[in-house]
Amino acid sequence: MGVSEIFQKYFVNPIKYNTGYNVVNTLTYAIILGIAALGVYKILKRLGIKYDNAFFRALIPYMIFGAFTRALTDATIYPRTYLTVTPGIYVVTFAITFTALLITHKLFEDWRRVFLYFGWALVGFDFVMLLTHLDKVHFTWIVLKYFIPALIIAESVIYLMTKKIELVRENSYLFYAHFYDATTTFVGIQFMGYWEQHVLPRFLMNLTGTAAVMYLLKFVTLMVALYLMKELQETESDKELMDFIKTVIFILGFAPGTRNLLRMLMGV
Numbered sequence: 001m002g003v004s005e006i007f008q009k010y011f012v013n014p015i016k017y018n019t020g021y022n023v024v025n026t027l028t029y030a031i032i033l034g035i036a037a038l039g040v041y042k043i044l045k046r047l048g049i050k051y052d053n054a055f056f057r058a059l060i061p062y063m064i065f066g067a068f069t070r071a072l073t074d075a076t077i078y079p080r081t082y083l084t085v086t087p088g089i090y091v092v093t094f095a096i097t098f099t100a101l102l103i104t105h106k107l108f109e110d111w112r113r114v115f116l117y118f119g120w121a122l123v124g125f126d127f128v129m130l131l132t133h134l135d136k137v138h139f140t141w142i143v144l145k146y147f148i149p150a151l152i153i154a155e156s157v158i159y160l161m162t163k164k165i166e167l168v169r170e171n172s173y174l175f176y177a178h179f180y181d182a183t184t185t186f187v188g189i190q191f192m193g194y195w196e197q198h199v200l201p202r203f204l205m206n207l208t209g210t211a212a213v214m215y216l217l218k219f220v221t222l223m224v225a226l227y228l229m230k231e232l233q234e235t236e237s238d239k240e241l242m243d244f245i246k247t248v249i250f251i252l253g254f255a256p257g258t259r260n261l262l263r264m265l266m267g268v
Contacts, residue, residue, distance in 0.1 A: 015082055020197035029087050033248070040098070041244045049105060051244050058112050059097070061119030063251055066093035067258035068126040075268040077133045096122070130266075138267035146187045147261065154179040154215060167226050174222060177250050181257030182214040188264055218253075225249065 010024040044051060066089055073084040082088045100118050104111040130137070158179055162169040185201070188194035189211035196202040196211070204213045229242050 015085055015088075020195075020202070021199050023199055026199050036094075037245060037248050041241060044244075047102075047105065049101070051240060051247075054112050056247055058116040058119065059247070059251075061116065061123050062093060062097040062100075063255045064258060065096075065119060065122040065126060066090065067255045068123060068262060069093070070259045071262035071266060071268075072126060072129060074263050075130075075133075075137050075266050077129055077136055136268075139265060140192075140267040141265070143187065143192060143261075143264040146191045147183060147264075150187055151180065151183045154183050157215075167223060167230070171222070171226050171246065174226070174246060174250055174253065175219070177257070178218040178222060178253035179215060181253040181260070182218045184257045184260035184264070185214045186211045188260055192264055194264070222249075 006024075010022055011028075014020060014022060014025060041051075049055070069078060069084065069092075070086070070089045072078045073080055073089070078084050083092050097119075101115055104115040104118065108114045155176055158168065158172065158175045161175070162172050168175055185196065189196060189205065196205055201214060201217060204217060205211050207213075229245065233239055233242050
């Protein structure tokens with residue numbers, strides 16, 4: 001099998017036919033994400049853009065924008081293309097976010113505020129697109145009947161863990177974000193008839209017979225990753241890099257979870 005056939009089979013066809021992820025494209029995307037994250041961090045350092053809590057908050061509307069746009073693609077409000085589904089939507093959202101960051105940082109003294117407002121403007125645009133295409137969605141509020149109780153229980157477990165486990169307490173926002181994502185997956189698969197696209201979660205669900213295994217998978221994965229990051233951190237510069245990587249980890253929980261929730265609510 002040649003390179004073109006491999007690319008077609010493992011990368012193009014899963015997107016084209018919506019068959020989910022496989023081991024090959026999952027590992028490839030993970031490697032690309034890691035390299036891209038380190039590259040972006042170095043660019044920010046070179047530009048003198050300090051990564052702090054204000055910067056993190058300014059990124060939140062862009063996370064919502066990417067998730068919202070992806071959900072609107074599921075609803076056929078936006079056309080389904082390689083750039084409007086995963087992983088393309090991550091590339092597009094990053095390109096828009098990074099371009100907005102560079103422009104606002106160069107032109108405005110209070111660039112964080114302008115950057116933040118532009119992000120919310122993008123979310124507003126998606127909301128307008130939804131309002132003007134309501135004929136393509138069928139709001140399914142029964143989702144909340146399952147989602148709200150499950151989320152309360154899941155996040156309460158994290159809260160209790162913060163009292164006992166230091167690593168959870170120090171990184172509670174990551175556990176809250178990923179248990180939010182796990183809850184949308186659990187509700188969607190267990191009660192709403194959706195299916196899991198990712199390789200390892202799909203295997204574990206078939207093995208255990210329940211989507212609730214997502215909570216365990218998320219917890220173990222985060223604990224291992226955060227423990228290794230803590231062990232590797234030696235200097236203040238390392239801490240800043242680790243904080244940036246934690247933001248990437250947050251995005252990988254918050255954005256898919258938001259997309260899942262919006263998709264279920266829109267009945268698509």
